[in-house]
Amino acid sequence: MKKIVTMLLVGVVCLGLIAGCTTGAGDGTEPKGTVKLGYVNWAEGIAMTNLAAAVLEDKMGYTVEMTMADVAPLFTSLASGNTDAFLDGWLPVTHESYMDEYGEDIEDLGYNYENARIGLVVPSYVDIDSIEDLNAAKAEFDGEIIGIDSGAGIMKATDTAIKDYGLDYTLVPGSGPTMTAALKKAIDANKAIVVTGWTPHWKFARWDLKFLSDPKNVYGEAEYIHTLARKGLSEDMPDVAQFLKNLKLDDDQLGDLMGAITDNDDKDPKDVAREWMNSHEDLIDSWIPAQS
Numbered sequence: 001m002k003k004i005v006t007m008l009l010v011g012v013v014c015l016g017l018i019a020g021c022t023t024g025a026g027d028g029t030e031p032k033g034t035v036k037l038g039y040v041n042w043a044e045g046i047a048m049t050n051l052a053a054a055v056l057e058d059k060m061g062y063t064v065e066m067t068m069a070d071v072a073p074l075f076t077s078l079a080s081g082n083t084d085a086f087l088d089g090w091l092p093v094t095h096e097s098y099m100d101e102y103g104e105d106i107e108d109l110g111y112n113y114e115n116a117r118i119g120l121v122v123p124s125y126v127d128i129d130s131i132e133d134l135n136a137a138k139a140e141f142d143g144e145i146i147g148i149d150s151g152a153g154i155m156k157a158t159d160t161a162i163k164d165y166g167l168d169y170t171l172v173p174g175s176g177p178t179m180t181a182a183l184k185k186a187i188d189a190n191k192a193i194v195v196t197g198w199t200p201h202w203k204f205a206r207w208d209l210k211f212l213s214d215p216k217n218v219y220g221e222a223e224y225i226h227t228l229a230r231k232g233l234s235e236d237m238p239d240v241a242q243f244l245k246n247l248k249l250d251d252d253q254l255g256d257l258m259g260a261i262t263d264n265d266d267k268d269p270k271d272v273a274r275e276w277m278n279s280h281e282d283l284i285d286s287w288i289p290a291q292s
Contacts, residue, residue: 040176044113052085055284070149079230109241121210
């Protein structure tokens with residue numbers, strides 16, 4: 001009887017050990033670790049960050065923590081090692097000052113989107129076509145440029161534009177969503193509005209918009225969106241770093257992803273990104289590094 005009881009106890013313990021070994025990432029393995037992704041409340045960053053999180057969780061077995069912050073604290077967090085990666089670094093112009101300050105403590109994993117652009121944007125029905133024309137139309141625009149987060153690179157560039165063009169305008173800070181809400185309200189009423197704008201962004205697919213020409217080239221030429229990481233990520237999590245290096249989207253892909261998230265604002269953006277991931281398996285699989 002003692003032998004039987006002993007054997008039963010051993011069996012229970014073994015079953016417990018087996019059960020313990022099979023909990024974790026859902027595929028019979030323990031989670032590999034936690035990846036901390038930072039993002040700003042900008043449409044393209046929300047889209048790419050949620051897509052990266054879905055892939056890291058579902059395809060690569062990681063736990064992902066996402067934190068939204070303004071761009072300045074994000075660069076500080078990257079440089080201090082508290083954030084693993086940020087997928088929305090605009091270079092060489094928009095975030096140049098942050099890279100000058102923190103670049104030595106940040107790893108640039110390369111671009112994930114090319115031909116990005118920033119500037120001042122108006123509805124196409126507005127008569128003016130150049131930043132130089134804004135003062136003459138001040139009353140029409142109520143003397144305001146509707147902006148986004150006060151620490152954003154495009155806001156710093158707009159401060160420079162106001163000085164260089166001698167604009168008698170007030171730059172109104174806000175956020176990406178408040179800017180698009182103001183844009184929608186003005187367009188619905190067929191009124192003039194000028195906003196800080198950029199591509200890629202879903203607003204260009206939804207409304208007929210145009211960039212005001214920038215003869216003084218304050219906003220620079222077309223840029224690249226880079227994935228930036230903390231120092232040491234490539235050594236600590238080489239497969240994560242390689243995946244982030246491989247992640248690249250073109251105009252159609254990113255526009256489609258951003259549009260899906262915007263059109264399903266009643267759903268968690270990660271759930272929408274997960275659906276998009278599952279319908280683009282070949283693209284997603286091309287980003288995931290081979291397991292050694």
